[in-house]
Amino acid sequence: MCPASVRNVTISASELSAVLSDNASSSTSFVVLEVGRRGGDDVDPRRSYAAGHIPGAHYVEFEADLVGSPTGSSGHGPLPAVGDLQERLRDWGVDDGGTVVVHTRQNPAVAARAWWILRWAGVANTLCLDGGLAAWQAFGGPLDTDVPPRAAGTAVVRPGSLAVLSAEDAGRLAAAGHLVDARAPEAYAGDPGRTGTGHIPGAHSIPGSENFSGGRLRDTAELRALYAGHLDGRAVGAYCGGGVSATTTVLALASLGVEAALYPGSWSAWITDPARPTATGPAPGARPPAAR
Numbered sequence: 179m180c181p182a183s184v185r186n187v188t189i190s191a192s193e194l195s196a197v198l199s200d201n202a203s204s205s206t207s208f209v210v211l212e213v214g215r216r217g218g219d220d221v222d223p224r225r226s227y228a229a230g231h232i233p234g235a236h237y238v239e240f241e242a243d244l245v246g247s248p249t250g251s252s253g254h255g256p257l258p259a260v261g262d263l264q265e266r267l268r269d270w271g272v273d274d275g276g277t278v279v280v281h282t283r284q285n286p287a288v289a290a291r292a293w294w295i296l297r298w299a300g301v302a303n304t305l306c307l308d309g310g311l312a313a314w315q316a317f318g319g320p321l322d323t324d325v326p327p328r329a330a331g332t333a334v335v336r337p338g339s340l341a342v343l344s345a346e347d348a349g350r351l352a353a354a355g356h357l358v359d360a361r362a363p364e365a366y367a368g369d370p371g372r373t374g375t376g377h378i379p380g381a382h383s384i385p386g387s388e389n390f391s392g393g394r395l396r397d398t399a400e401l402r403a404l405y406a407g408h409l410d411g412r413a414v415g416a417y418c419g420g421g422v423s424a425t426t427t428v429l430a431l432a433s434l435g436v437e438a439a440l441y442p443g444s445w446s447a448w449i450t451d452p453a454r455p456t457a458t459g460p461a462p463g464a465r466p467p468a469a470r
Contacts, residue, residue: 187432188305188306188308188433189279190307190308190309191309191313191314191316194319198234207273207276207277207331209270209272209276209278209279210235210281211270211278211279211280211281211292212237212282212311213240213244213282213284213291214237214238214283214288215240215241215282215285215288216240216241223284224237228325229323230322231322231323232314236326237325238266238280238292240288240291243258244291245258246259247259251450251451252443252447253420253421253443253446253448254419254420254444254446255420255421255444255446256421256442256443257295257342257442258295263295263299264299264334264335267299267333268329268330268331269331270329270331272296272333273333274332274333274334276303276333278296278304279304280292280293280296280305281306281311286310286389287386287423287426288422290306290425290426290429291422293306294428297339297340298337298340299335299336300335300339301333306395309392309393310393312393313393313394340428340437341415341439342440343415343439343440344441345448345451348415348417348441348448349455351414352379352380352381355413356382356407356408356412356413356414357378357380357414357415358382358383358384358405358408358414358416358424359377359378359381359383359417360384360417360427361377361386361418361419361423362385363383363460365419366381367458367459374456375456375458376456376458376459377445377457378445378448378455378456379455379456379457379462380462380463382408382462383460385423386423386424386427387423389404395429395430396430398433398434401431404430405430409436414436414438414439415440416428416431416438416440416441417441417444417445417448418444418445419446420445421440421443421444424440424441424444425440428440
């Protein structure tokens with residue numbers, strides 16, 4: 179069994195090193211995935227991976243592997259097609275019931291999206307490397323340039339293994355439960371003079387970046403303080419701009435033993451229907467009436 183440092187959602191660099199050493203002489207299915215997203219400072223993260231990665235790690239292309247094809251109402255980051263995802267998981271060597279560790283050398287949300295997608299797909303033993311590749315290097319973990327060949331895993335995708343919100347669900351949750359907006363404060367506040375900006379009425383702002391300190395998931399006490407107003411037993415959901423940053427909210431709450439649902443379409447899907455209400459400013463705004 180793979181050890182986990184926080185409520186079975188993360189694994190430390192030292193724990194990973196021990197597991198990789200043990201796995202060399204074990205038949206247990208264990209896969210490491212490095213996730214890269216094009217853009218930002220690292221224009222082509224695949225080159226960085228090729229220059230040196232955790233031994234045995236497979237490369238995951240964020241856009242191609244973890245995001246489906248957008249439609250007019252899906253938002254920027256829809257869920258991948260089940261058949262495509264299962265094929266990729268098997269190519270990476272993921273077995274049904276196996277353990278997967280995901281990590282990135284970029285924003286932690288990149289790895290959190292992979293963590294969420296795999297758990298949503300039924301890969302229950304999926305963990306995030308706390309601190310990403312930087313933590314592995316700081317620990318003194320070795321890097322390798324050998325690219326593992328395509329494997330033949332036995333993973334079976336079981337979509338819906340984590341809770342998902344539709345736009346209607348998100349609106350109801352903002353009224354009757356807790357809906358967390360994981361975007362930056364300025365995106366949450368929006369501009370009253372510009373359509374398509376602001377937030378879902380009733381949603382509360384907790385930026386996804388607040389879940390981390392120095393690239394590592396905050397400890398339990400800090401996360402409980404951060405989400406104190408949303409831990410009263412009512413249902414919790416999260417959204418962001420396109421379904422990426424909000425996965426860090428789901429990850430953080432999972433570390434506290436709280437299951438939060440994700441609205442994958444998020445704000446980019448919400449605003450495709452002009453009939454849906456929006457609010458601007460730093461406060462949640464008027465909540466929509468709760469569905470009877």
